[in-house]
Amino acid sequence: MLTIKNLHAEVEGKQILKGINLEIGKGETHAIMGPNGSGKSSLASVLAGRDNYTVTEGEVWFNGKNLLDLSPEDRAREGVFLAFQYPVEIPGVSNLNFLKTALNEIRTYKGLPTIEGRDFLKLTKEKQQLVDFNANLMNRSLNEGFSGGEKKRNEIFQLAMLDPQLAILDETDSGLDIDALRIVSNGVNKLRDAEKSFVVITHYQRLLEYIVPDFVHVLYNGRIIKTGTKELALELEERGYDWLKEELHLKESV
């Protein structure tokens, strides 16, 4: 579904991604871990098409399409979804109106009829219950005055509504209380199926106990330096990243 080959990207003239290779198959869930500033959010931004990042080398293919050729909105319409690490507030735009616009833009792109009125509200209700999202927040302005956790939960609600093929969750767990973490994870698990793939960026292996990944990658200094299975996350939790960095330096100095 998603193939990343030798991806290099810079921001403000600074090289951030230094040759990422990653293959994500249909129905797979990949976790990406790594120290602060290693480039995890940058990778997510590049995939979503944020324009202050410049791709200097490499390719990204999504369902046979060159993702890097598409505008951010077309990537979303093709089925790439990014749950932001820091969702922005948009005063005056109601959450529901925003979602309806987004959903119908995506549907129109796919040649599907738009969903209006009662059908839309029905869908909203269904998804809101699925991910246990607070109905009172739906009529408020988009993320305006939402608590940190509420914003994260709104990202998952949007994920449920827009039903993408590939969802990248950038530290969706940070800022969630213990109950919310479980509820959100359950929501995500309900959305998982054989057609959908997930990339879960996180610092904590606790999340991965709920959303069990097929693969765990460690991103360090703009590269994936180790790939394993969920046991790798446990090992990182115990040992931190230093041993990996040392391994890397040993390799590089040979």
Add this chain to the structure above:
Amino acid sequence: MMNSNEIIDDIANKEYEFGFTTDIEMDIAPPGLNEDIIRFISAKKNEPEWLLEWRLKGFAAFKKMQFPSWQHFEMPELDLQALSYYAAPKKKKQLNSLDEVDPELLATFEKLGIPLNEQKALAGVAVDAVFDSVSVATTFKGKLKEMGVIFCSFGEAVQEYPDLVKKYLGTVVPHSDNIFAALNSAVFSDGSFTYIPKGVRCPMELSTYFRINAQNTGQFERTLIIADEGSYVSYLEGCTAPMRDENQLHAAVVELVALDHAEIKYSTVQNWYPGDKDGKGGIYNFVTKRGICKGNASKISWTQVETGSAITWKYPSVILQGDYSEGEFYSVAVVRNKQIADTGTKIHHIGKGTKSRIISKGISAGRGDNSYRGLVAVGPRADNARNFTQCDSLLIGNECGSHTFPYIESRNKTAMIEHEATTSKIGEDQIFYLNARGIDTEKAVALIVNGYVKEVLNQLPMEFAVEAQKLLSITLEGSVG
């Protein structure tokens, strides 16, 4: 059906949709401003002596006045002698029905989306169409007349209802009020007149549509609306002009009079030609609009959506003379490219228990410069007067300007005046957030802007709210990124 990209492309190529000119035979006076031209206009319009005298008083006042200098922009050079003060489509005689209106003119208004043919017209909206200062057609007159509602061109009112005109003309905006009002008093050519009799709720929206077509002319129309005791009227004006390289002056006067328990709702969707990207051409929209709540418990409400004009300079105001009367001002003013707006309102609380509400939403994009200027004055008699002002600015990009000049003068200790102001900016991260949900940049801006102006657009009659919303997205097309 077009998909959104096609719609955006369509809009993008549109620049200014109404920039065409109409080829039509015109009566045009030679350029120049003097007593002769005033006498000429008055004679052309077959006016009574008192009106000519009133015009001449206006001209005398004008000659003594200077252009102001307090505004937040540099006063452009205006060569008032170079303008022609009378331009009218040629017609043979008094028109009795629409069939006699030049088909070219009817076609022009159709093109603007204002069909003057009653069968095709919007149900529930009566239109008075003013082309280069002269009213060319008024729809649904007969139907209105049945209820005693007078809705006609100003010129016609002078002939048919001289007593009403004489009683109220200049009582809200005196002939010497300010230099542009004085100029208008001297040379006004036509405009709209409305009278709603006692206790009548006007059954349809009344609407005037202004179109400037001729070159080297100004447009100086006058509107006078009188709502008699216990009556109600909702009135809407719209306007467009061709694209021309030179600037054109529009100096209109609007006077509203609300008697006991009467209510007037006056809405403007202003879309004069704004000039090109570099600020060449465009209309100078220097207009005096004022209403008086003369009667007790009367109400006047101004709603304006200002997207056009090179310079918009106006303060639709309300004098709250009657006890417990109410004034409202709802405004959206948009500037982009090199447009300038210096607009706001003045509310004079005179009667006791008077209330006012001001909601102003400025949007600045490109290199546009937007100022809100508002006065809330409370007189000594105005016990328990209340005002609430909300004044918001939205910035798009880094090169635009936005300013707020609120003035408060209170001479009554029981008055309560509240003022709130915010400034926000459409950020790239907001746009990207919406992009990442499948919404393109144009739609994203429209979504944010529509959310921002909702409170004001809600005040417009339904059909026009939709129009205004479209106009806003077209106006802001291409102003981000």
